[in-house]
Every structure is written in C-alpha cells, then in structure tokens.
Amino acid sequence: MRLWLLDILACPADGCKHYPLKLLIFEWEDDDAKRILRAGESYAKGDISDLKKDLKGSIKIDRNKGTVEDELARSSMSVEDYAVLFKEKVDSIFRNVVADETGASTSLINAIINFNVPSKLDEGFENVIHLANWLAFKVNVQSGILICEKCGRSFPIIETIPNMLPDDLRDKKEDREFLLKWRKYVPKRILEAEGIT
Numbered sequence: 717m718r719l720w721l722l723d724i725l726a727c728p729a730d731g732c733k734h735y736p737l738k739l740l741i742f743e744w745e746d747d748d749a750k751r752i753l754r755a756g757e758s759y760a761k762g763d764i765s766d767l768k769k770d771l772k773g774s775i776k777i778d779r780n781k782g783t784v785e786d787e788l789a790r791s792s793m794s795v796e797d798y799a800v801l802f803k804e805k806v807d808s809i810f811r812n813v814v815a816d817e818t819g820a821s822t823s824l825i826n827a828i829i830n831f832n833v834p835s836k837l838d839e840g841f842e843n844v845i846h847l848a849n850w851l852a853f854k855v856n857v858q859s860g861i862l863i864c865e866k867c868g869r870s871f872p873i874i875e876t877i878p879n880m881l882p883d884d885l886r887d888k889k890e891d892r893e894f895l896l897k898w899r900k901y902v903p904k905r906i907l908e909a910e911g912i913t
C-alpha cells in the first residue's frame with residue numbers, strides 16, 4: 717500500500733465510514749526499507765538527487781512564477797495555495813502513520829511533520845516537497861494494519877493490498893491468521909477483540 721492512500725481511505729463498516737484511518741507498518745516491500753534509509757541519509761545532507769530520479773519529473777517547481785505542481789496537488793498552483801494544501805496532506809497522510817515497526821521511515825516522517833512550511837519557495841521547502849511525494853508515492857507497505865479509531869475495527873494490509881471489506885465479506889480465518897503472525901506488533905485491544913490473548 718502506498719502511503720498516499722491514507723488521504724482517501726475511510727472505514728468500510730456500515731454506519732461508520734470514519735476518515736482518516738491510522739496506519740501501523742510491519743514490513744516494507746522488497747528492499748524499500750533500505751531505500752528509505754538511504755533516502756534519509758541523503759536528505760539529511762540536503763541531497764535529493766535520488767528522490768528526483770525516482771519521481772521522474774512529476775514535480776514542477778517554478779520559483780520565478782511561484783508555482784508548484786506535484787502528485788499531491790495534481791495541478792499547478794500558487795505557492796501560497798500549495799502551502800495550505802501541503803499542510804492538509806501532512807495531516808491526512810503522514811500524521812496517520814502511527815508506527816513503522818521497521819523504523820525505516822520514522823525520521824523522514826518526523827522531518828515532514830515538523831517542517832515549518834514557509835509562504836514562499838526556498839530550497840528547504842523544495843526538498844521537503846520531493847521527500848513527501850517520494851514517501852507517499854514511491855515506496856510500498858508489504859504488511860501492516862489500518863485502524864479505525866471510531867469503531868475499533870482493523871483492516872490488514874496483506875502483500876501490499878489493504879483488505880477494506882465490510883464485516884459480512886471479510887475472511888475471518890485469514891484476518892485471524894494475519895493478526896497471529898504479526899501479534900507482537902498488533903495493539904493489545906485489537907488482539908483481544910479477535911479473542912487472541
């Protein structure tokens with residue numbers, strides 16, 4: 717699951733539909749954990765060349781016109797409007813990653829959350845725009861869990877796919893096996909709800 721999905725996923729349970737959901741990451745796909753750690757080392761040095769390469773020109777920043785276009789905004793907008801949108805996306809996407817058990821993304825997500833968004837473009841803002849786009853769209857969660865804080869339900873992410881089904885369509889056996897496999901990372905109240913103690 718790509719992190720940007722947190723921006724749109726709502727609880728599928730009848731009568732709930734709560735948004736946004738919380739994400740716990742147990743495992744990244746393939747070598748994504750290593751890629752994230754490498755990106756963190758480069759980012760700390762102010763080097764975003766690898767991020768740019770992966771993003772393949774999907775971010776267009778024009779300092780003269782003061783405009784930004786990226787995957788988060790999906791259209792060109794003034795930096796003032798973009799700053800507002802960027803803060804909204806930080807709230808809907810990155811603040812909802814409540815744990816990364818691999819530890820790979822923690823420092824980068826904190827760098828995004830704690831970034832003080834300026835009202836005009838500068839190098840720091842441009843770098844964090846690239847970082848946020850890269851983390852939201854270019855790495856994939858292999859295993860994890862989405863939690864609805866309103867109704868308490870949880871939804872497994874199995875082999876990168878979030879299983880977002882209403883109660884009557886869920887595979888109870890598969891859900892239980894998944895929770896048992898990752899039990900050391902699953903919050904106690906979720907295990908207890910499934911009768912796992």
Ligand SMILES: [Zn+2]
Nearest residue numbers: 727732864867
């Ligand atoms: Zn819910």
